[in-house]
Amino acid sequence: MAARIIRSTMAGTIARLEVASGAAVAKEQPLLYLEVMKMEIAVEAPAAGRVATVHVAAGDLVDEGQVLFTLEV
Amino acid sequence: MADDGWDRELDELRTRRGLAAAMGGPEKVALQIAKGKRTVRDRIAALLDDGSFREIGSIAGSARYGADGALAGFVPSNMLFGRGAIDGRAVVVSGDDFTVRGGAADAAIHEKIVQAEQLANEYRLPLVRLLDGTGGGGSVRTLETTGYTYVPAMPAWDWVVRNLATVPVVALGLGPIAGLGAARLVSSHYSLLLREQGYMFAAGPAVVAAVGPPVTKEELGGAEMHARIGSVDDLAEDEDDAFAKARRFLSYLPPSIDQLPARQPSGDPPSRCEPELDRIVPRDRRQVYKMRRVLEAVVDAGSLFEIGSQWGRASITALARLDGWPVAVIASDPTHYGGAWTADTAQKLVRFVELAETFHLPVVHLVDIPGFLVGVRAEQAGTLRHGARALASVYQATVPWCTVIVRKAYGVAGAGMSNHSRFRYRCAWPSGDWGSLPVEGGLEAAYKAELAAAPDPVARRRQIEQLLNEARSPFRTAERFLVEELIAPRETRPFLCEFANLAAPLRRTGPSAFGMRP
Numbered sequence: 001m002a003a004r005i006i007r008s009t010m011a012g013t014i015a016r017l018e019v020a021s022g023a024a025v026a027k028e029q030p031l032l033y034l035e036v037m038k039m040e041i042a043v044e045a046p047a048a049g050r051v052a053t054v055h056v057a058a059g060d061l062v063d064e065g066q067v068l069f070t071l072e073v
Numbered sequence: 074m075a076d077d078g079w080d081r082e083l084d085e086l087r088t089r090r091g092l093a094a095a096m097g098g099p100e101k102v103a104l105q106i107a108k109g110k111r112t113v114r115d116r117i118a119a120l121l122d123d124g125s126f127r128e129i130g131s132i133a134g135s136a137r138y139g140a141d142g143a144l145a146g147f148v149p150s151n152m153l154f155g156r157g158a159i160d161g162r163a164v165v166v167s168g169d170d171f172t173v174r175g176g177a178a179d180a181a182i183h184e185k186i187v188q189a190e191q192l193a194n195e196y197r198l199p200l201v202r203l204l205d206g207t208g209g210g211g212s213v214r215t216l217e218t219t220g221y222t223y224v225p226a227m228p229a230w231d232w233v234v235r236n237l238a239t240v241p242v243v244a245l246g247l248g249p250i251a252g253l254g255a256a257r258l259v260s261s262h263y264s265l266l267l268r269e270q271g272y273m274f275a276a277g278p279a280v281v282a283a284v285g286p287p288v289t290k291e292e293l294g295g296a297e298m299h300a301r302i303g304s305v306d307d308l309a310e311d312e313d314d315a316f317a318k319a320r321r322f323l324s325y326l327p328p329s330i331d332q333l334p335a336r337q338p339s340g341d342p343p344s345r346c347e348p349e350l351d352r353i354v355p356r357d358r359r360q361v362y363k364m365r366r367v368l369e370a371v372v373d374a375g376s377l378f379e380i381g382s383q384w385g386r387a388s389i390t391a392l393a394r395l396d397g398w399p400v401a402v403i404a405s406d407p408t409h410y411g412g413a414w415t416a417d418t419a420q421k422l423v424r425f426v427e428l429a430e431t432f433h434l435p436v437v438h439l440v441d442i443p444g445f446l447v448g449v450r451a452e453q454a455g456t457l458r459h460g461a462r463a464l465a466s467v468y469q470a471t472v473p474w475c476t477v478i479v480r481k482a483y484g485v486a487g488a489g490m491s492n493h494s495r496f497r498y499r500c501a502w503p504s505g506d507w508g509s510l511p512v513e514g515g516l517e518a519a520y521k522a523e524l525a526a527a528p529d530p531v532a533r534r535r536q537i538e539q540l541l542n543e544a545r546s547p548f549r550t551a552e553r554f555l556v557e558e559l560i561a562p563r564e565t566r567p568f569l570c571e572f573a574n575l576a577a578p579l580r581r582t583g584p585s586a587f588g589m590r591p
Contacts (some may be wrong), residue, residue, distance in 0.1 A: 036410055
């Protein structure tokens with residue numbers, strides 16, 4: 001098990017969270033949707049694993065590079 | 074006396090070559106290997122076709138002689154170069170030897186660097202630089218031995234700059250790289266850093282700590298950081314991956330600007346249609362799709378080679394083949410800021426269009442551009458000036474250019490899909506959506522007074538939006554011949570393959586109007 005930090009590659013607003021901490025996720029499963037440029041863009045799991053920590057909440061403004069999740073892979 | 078010819082000299086040649094092959098000696102070589110790195114000689118062997126390396130300057134280095142005049146010690150120069158072959162095509166390769174003085178250059182090496190660059194230029198051969206070390210002045214200790222200092226000059230830089238406009242140059246960062254080595258890494262058409270081994274900085278952590286707070290190697294010049302900001306094009310997982318990427322990159326390019334990119338047999342029928350594409354773009358404008366999937370579906374199977382995936386992400390840039398012809402592919406990625414041009418996306422586009430123009434690659438552009446990225450952050454990043462540079466490179470390009478509007482094309486950035494004054498070899502999917510400003514973004518501003526005066530502003534807004542959206546149909550644009558052709562998405566590959574075949578005889582050898590810059 002290795003911890004993998006998932007950062008936002010974009011600045012935007014968290015439209016909705018798709019997973020809670022503890023959730024098992026598959027590779028490319030959407031973890032949350034960011035509202036950016038009037039579109040909803042998924043942040044996907046880069047690998048299968050388990051969500052250890054969710055660092056953001058729906059409605060949050062996030063920056064490029066901001067930590068969104070810690071994933072155990 | 075029996076004449077034994079030149080046997081003694083031939084023995085000495087073998088001895089000296091043996092000494093050079095020992096590189097920095099067993100301890101330094103063991104250290105290199107313990108770090109998970111190959112020696113420079115093993116790297117060259119792994120990169121090139123088997124047994125094809127012909128070294129030039131194989132016994133150059135610093136020798137010591139005893140009182141009897143016999144060779145008493147030898148340190149080989151720590152930059153090797155020579156000729157070789159990749160996939161049967163001649164190339165020039167140079168490699169730093171980190172086991173000798175950490176790859177730092179000395180006077181003997183400067184001339185080797187010059188000769189390697191010059192060989193590539195005059196013989197019109199692709200050049201691969203394997204970088205590992207500073208390749209520059211070394212440390213201030215040099216002063217103790219030389220007893221003098223010098224005005225800095227860049228060895229071989231005239232050739233380095235000319236090569237960017239003449240032959241494909243690949244630079245692989247396989248260790249810590251600083252100073253002159255860093256300049257040689259980024260002054261290339263395709264550069265990468267090895268994950269967890271490759272670092273690049275103007276000056277390393279020790280020097281930086283002397284002028285500010287301490288930093289780690291990763292923070293200062295880690296591979297991931299440089300790939301994310303685009304100072305290198307790519308990352309490699311290991312040395313084999315780095316060499317495979319170098320070979321792959323070169324496979325799409327001619328040996329020099331004096332030749333054209335070569336067609337390779339393709340087992341993939343140009344008429345292949347992909348029904349999946351008819352449904353890939355969601356009807357809901359708020360939802361996105363995977364442009365890489367579109368690319369895989371339209372180019373020759375297995376031919377897509379993406380460059381710069383970690384930066385300038387709103388546009389995907391890739392080399393690929395269409396019916397066997399090498400082409401440069403640009404495609405918007407709606408999953409990054411909706412495909413909007415950011416400052417770094419524009420910088421990546423400039424670099425890529427110039428590569429295509431330099432080496433005579435026709436360009437295919439799959440467009441989904443909602444405009445420039447907007448907002449304070451985007452303005453402060455200089456998006457407009459970088460965007461205008463990207464527009465200029467598109468308008469300066471003379472290579473054949475084909476455009477497919479997949480979805481959005483808005484504003485100045487959207488207009489940068491192609492040079493509209495050339496023949497517009499273009500089509501659009503029925504999901505096409507274009508204009509100066511998207512209705513979603515411009516409605517409130519344009520109808521401010523009217524909405525404020527309406528008894529039910531929400532209902533009035535919906536009414537106006539519906540009216541405007543009807544005018545937004547791509548059929549209305551096509552009936553005015555403002556877009557040339559609407560096609561079924563599944564027919565995109567045949568459309569592009571026909572373009573590649575028509576474009577092939579139009580390609581011209583020779584220098585482009587501008588020389589590429591790093």
